[in-house]
Amino acid sequence: MKKFLAVSLGLAAMVGFVACGGDDGGGTQPAQDAIQEGVQPDAPGGELLLDGAAPTETVGEGTGDVAKEAAQEVVCTPNCTGKVCGSDGCGGSCGECKDGDKTLCLPDGSACVKPCDIAGTVTKWDKVGVLASLETPGDKAVVEQKCPDFSGDSKGDNGLKGLASTVNGELAKMVQEGKFNIAMEFKGVTDFENTASFTLNGLLVDPDPTDTSTPKEKWQVDPQSYNPADCTPLIAFKDAKIAGGKLSGGPTTFSLTLAIEQLGGALTFTLEKGQVSMTVKDDKVTAEDGVLAGVLTKDQVDATLAKAKEQCNVPKPPDFCNYLSMAESFLPMLFDLDQNGDGKKDAASLCLLFSLRGATITGLVPPKTN
Structure with a gap:
């Protein structure tokens, strides 16, 4: 159950971003434990119920075995249309x-x-701030006031x-413990009160092992923060601006491919309409x-699941393959947006609140x- 929930939240992009952080290269276990502690005791069979979910919408134990047996009966058709390399979808x-x-x-x-030679190309950084706090708002009034409006109401x-x-x-x-953090690099900014246009980069960071300070400085x-083909940051809010100390950036679309060592595989997340805002103090x-938000569409979820399934068509598939069927049932519970106006929820809005504190990047x- 813990592994399934980690995969499901991973597919929800930003929470997946959190679940993959940590100084051990994986870091999913703390997030998994947090989810497991949230199981409602009055839910049937100790299953997880989201707000407003009926008992029939629960995700329970044992489904993975059924999904695994069903998957073994599926005939896979290789597909290399438009491809010269990589997986054919069938192992x-x-x-x-x-x-x-x-x-x-x-x-x-x-x-x-x-x-790209990341180590040889990326050798210096401009001023950065790292997360001092991070949460996803649950109070309806706070959500309506602070998070972006993606539904048009x-x-x-x-x-x-x-x-x-x-x-x-x-x-x-x-x-707080430095097990997960993101640095936001203010590329080329010298005036933190008013700057008409710049690029705000988002970088995954680990504490420098030589730093004994608390909190870490x-x-x-x-290196996974950069595109291996051209060494550019995978998360970049181009044309960000600061006016009177108020920063805004986006909308933009970005993708991340993150390895989940505990689950034996990697997942790719694409977030659309990504935007960021904050008040820069100095x-x-x-x-x-700070507000970091975006939209994860059903099409993107389906694409992510399809990519994940490609990793399962091998003699010894990754552990997460046993949980993909449950993920397909669980993820629609997060969908709260009707993007195409057909009356069906087909996307999930994602909103995180944060604050930053100054920091120094010492290298990769x-x-x-071994």
Whole structure:
């Protein structure tokens, strides 16, 4: 059950972003434990009920075995249309990248490219702030006031609000203990009161092991924060601006591919209409009233699940393959938006509240050695 919930929240993009942080390269267990503690005791069979969910909408134990048996009966048809490399969706390959220095297959398999030397290219950073606090709002009034309006009713939205009481305590603990953090890099900014246009980068960071201060002041950037093809940050709010100390950025769309070591695989998340806002207090990059939000559509969820299933069509599939069927049942409970006007919920709004404190980047997280 814990692993299933971790996968489900991972597919909910930003909570998945949190679940994959940590100084051990995985860090999913604290988030899993937090979710497990949120199981409602009066729910049938100790199952998880979200706000407003009827007992028939619960997710219980044992489903994974049924899903696994059903999956074994499915005939897989390889598909390499438009692909020159990568997976064929059935455990096979559409080709390998062995042409000279073009050894990196693009995520969509459309081409082989030369990988970027991240360590040699990304060697310095501008001023950054790291998370001082992080939560997803659960109170209806707070959501409507602080979160962006994605539904068009002039009220803020947050499809994660039903999970707030379950995850917020652990989120706060992870941030305070340095087990998970994000650095926001104010690229090229020198005037933190008024800057017409700049790029705000989001970077996964770990504490510098030489830093003995509390809270941590020195951080190292995880190379997974950058596109391996061109070394650009995967999360970037271009054309961000600061006016009178009020920062705003977006909307933008970004994707992240994150390894989940405890589950033996990797998942790709794409967030649409991503936007960020905060009040910048000083040039030390202290910030308050931060809001990070976006939309995860059903199409994106389906695409993520399809990519995840590709990793399951092998003799020894990753552990999370046993839980994908349950994830398909669980994730629609987070959907709170009707994007195409057909009366059906087809997307989830995601809203996180945060504050920043000043920090220093000392370099990249070094490669692990055996």
